[in-house]
Structures are given as structure tokens and as C-alpha cells.
Amino acid sequence: xxxxxxxxxxxxxxxxxxxxxxxxxxxxxxxxxxxxxxxxxxxxxxxxxxxxxxxxxxxxxxxxxxxxxxxxxxxxxxxxxxxxxxxxxxxxxxxxxxxxxxxxxxxxxxxxxxxxxxxxxxxxxxxxxxxxxxxxxxxxxxxxxxxxxxxxxxxxxxxxxxxxxxxxxxxxxxxxxxxxxxxxxxxxxxxxxxxxxxxxxxxxxxxxxxxxxxxxxxxxxxxxxxxxxxxxxxxxxxxxxxxxxxxxxxxxxxxxxxxxxxxxxxxxxxxxxxxxxxxxxxxxxxxxxxxxxxxxxxxxxxxxxxxxxxxxxxxxxxxxxxxx
Ligand code: UDP
Ligand code: MG
Numbered sequence: 001x002x003x004x005x006x007x008x009x010x011x012x013x014x015x016x017x018x019x020x021x022x023x024x025x026x027x028x029x030x031x032x033x034x035x036x037x038x039x040x041x042x043x044x045x046x047x048x049x050x051x052x053x054x055x056x057x058x059x060x061x062x063x064x065x066x067x068x069x070x071x072x073x074x075x076x077x078x079x080x081x082x083x084x085x086x087x088x089x090x091x092x093x094x095x096x097x098x099x100x101x102x103x104x105x106x107x108x109x110x111x112x113x114x115x116x117x118x119x120x121x122x123x124x125x126x127x128x129x130x131x132x133x134x135x136x137x138x139x140x141x142x143x144x145x146x147x148x149x150x151x152x153x154x155x156x157x158x159x160x161x162x163x164x165x166x167x168x169x170x171x172x173x174x175x176x177x178x179x180x181x182x183x184x185x186x187x188x189x190x191x192x193x194x195x196x197x198x199x200x201x202x203x204x205x206x207x208x209x210x211x212x213x214x215x216x217x218x219x220x221x222x223x224x225x226x227x228x229x230x231x232x233x234x235x236x237x238x239x240x241x242x243x244x245x246x247x248x249x250x251x252x253x254x255x256x257x258x259x260x261x262x263x264x265x266x267x268x269x270x271x272x273x274x275x276x277x278x279x280x281x282x283x284x285x286x287x288x289x290x291x292x293x294x295x296x297x298x299x300x301x302x303x304x305x306x307x308x309x310x311x312x313x314x315x316x317x318x319x320x321x322x323x324x
Contacts (some may be wrong), residue, residue: 011093015083021209050077123195134206232295239288
């Protein structure tokens with residue numbers, strides 16, 4: 001595991017993809033907000049996620065003027081969630097602010113978020129979008145629908161209308177980083193780790209420059225990662241359909257039997273219907289059983305930690321793995 005030489009009071013982690021036009025202002029605003037909050041004892045981590053514009057050059061230039069800026073260049077575009085993971089892996093701070101590069105999330109909210117964290121004794125303060133400026137009706141509608149569907153199908157309650165903009169404690173981040181899965185839906189994973197998490201309502205601003213890097217295709221992929229990462233409901237679907245079909249087929253069998261007994265059934269209809277109905281139900285049921293096993297295999301294969309310890313009171317010996 002990465003062990004920093006110095007643990008600054010605050011790390012601000014920013015994944016960037018084609019954000020050259022935002023970087024100067026972004027850096028100035030984050031710098032000012034961080035300085036107001038913790039003075040010089042902070043770091044800003046920019047991750048260049050394989051941008052095709054001048055983002056990397058701009059970051060390097062900024063890093064020359066600001067010793068508190070760490071710029072990281074990924075080998076190619078790995079996608080928002082993985083770029084963010086790279087930054088979270090490498091940052092060293094005691095508190096961690098995750099923020100978008102396009103200034104849709106105002107860095108100036110940092111002070112209030114820290115106050116909320118301290119006042120409520122929280123480990124995570126997540127920003128909830130009250131309003132979204134300058135986004136298309138389509139984006140707003142699909143986003144709203146997405147968070148609600150997600151909430152229905154997942155077993156982990158994931159806060160509605162919440163992006164990755166959030167303030168975290170070091171222990172919450174370390175817990176998050178102990179989840180090794182490949183398909184990462186970070187806001188869901190943060191919800192999964194537990195600890196005290198409190199909402200922080202804000203109005204989402206318009207993009208400062210450039211355009212969204214989340215076109216429909218990427219949004220759909222994120223939605224799939226979210227649903228499949230936190231729910232085996234789609235796999236369980238077959239067993240539910242199988243059960244329903246079995247119930248329906250029992251009724252149908254009665255109906256078919258009546259037709260046969262009363263002699264109104266056409267020759268061959270009874271046997272054909274019986275085979276169709278019973279086989280349909282049995283197949284669905286077996287598919288559902290396979291789904292149940294597959295779902296469990298899938299959950300096992302993620303190799304998530306079984307639990308996360310928040311605190312210990314009293315002596316505890318020989319448990320170095322707990323990290324105390
Ligand atoms: N981003 C990234 N890699 C990508 C796409 C996006 O690092 O492949 C970053 C982007 O620079 C921004 C954040 O992820 O800081 C959110 O992206 P964007 O603002 O385009 O999404 P939207 O706000 O439109 O949902
Ligand atoms: Mg944005």
C-alpha cells in the first residue's frame with residue numbers, strides 16, 4: 001500500500017478529461033478554497049484521463065507554479081470512475097474532497113462541507129443536487145429516472161441525485177479502497193462502506209467550458225455498472241418469472257383437463273398444451289436457479305471485505321489486520 005511521507009490535512013481529487021479550458025480557473029478556485037479551509041497544508045491531485053486536448057500540458061504548467069499540485073497522467077482514457085480511483089489511491093490527505101473538473105460543483109462549498117462533517121461527526125458528506133443548471137431536459141430526466149430505478153433494485157441504499165462530489169475522512173477512503181472490484185460505481189461503493197454519511201444539498205452550476213464527457217453511451221455503461229454491481233435482481237428475475245409461470249400453468253392445467261374431460265378439446269390439443277405449459281414453467285424455473293447460483297458466484301468474485309470496523313473500545317490484541 002502507498003505510504004505517504006506527509007499526510008496533509010486535505011486532498012482535493014479531480015479527474016479530468018478534455019478540460020483544458022477549465023483548468024486555470026479550476027485550480028485558482030480550488031486553491032483559494034483549500035487555503036481558506038486548511039492553509040498551506042493541502043494537496044490538489046489532478047488526474048489526466050487520456051485527454052485529447054491540452055489538459056496534460058496545462059496541468060504540468062500549473063504544477064510548476066504550485067508545489068501543492070500533483071498532476072497524474074493516465075496512459076489512456078480509462079473512464080471517469082477509474083481516473084477517480086487512481087487519484088484516490090495516490091492522494092495522501094486526512095480529508096479528501098472529490099470534485100468534477102468543469103466547475104459544476106463549486107469548490108467554495110468546501111468550508112461548509114467541513115463544518116457539516118465536524119458538527120455531525122460524519123465520515124462522508126455527500127453533495128445532493130437540488131437543482132441542475134444548464135443541463136438538457138433529457139439529461140435531467142434520465143438522471144432522475146436512473147437514481148430512482150437504482151434505488152428500487154439495489155440492496156444497498158444509494159442516495160438519490162448524488163454524484164461523486166463529496167468530502168470523506170481518511171478512514172472512509174481507506175475502507176473504500178479496500179473494495180477491489182473492477183467495475184467501479186464509486187458513489188454506490190461509498191454508500192456500501194457505511195460509517196456516518198450525511199447529505200449536503202446544493203445547486204449544481206453550469207459547466208464552465210467545453211461539453212459533457214458523459215454522452216448517452218457512457219451514461220448507459222455507468223448505469224449498468226451501478227445496477228449489476230449492487231444488485232443481482234436482473235438474474236433473480238428469471239426465478240420470479242418461473243414462479244409466476246408455474247402458478248399460471250397450474251390454472252391452465254385445470255382448464256386443459258376440463259377441456260379433455262368434457263370432450264370439447266380438438267384431438268392433440270391437450271397433450272400439446274400440457275407439454276408447452278409445463279416445459280415453459282420448468283425451464284424458467286431452472287434458469288432462475290442458475291441465476292441464483294450465478295448471482296452468488298458473482299458476489300463472491302468481487303472479493304469485497306466481509307465487514308468494515310469503525311471503532312474499537314477496550315484492548316484488542318493480535319489483530320493487526322484491523323489496522324489499529
Ligand atoms: N471525466 C473523466 N474521464 C472520462 C469522462 C469524464 O475523467 O472519461 C471527468 C470529467 O473531466 C469531469 C467528470 O469526470 O471532471 C464528470 O464528467 P462530465 O462533467 O463530463 O459529466 P456530467 O457533469 O456532464 O455528468
Ligand atoms: Mg460535468
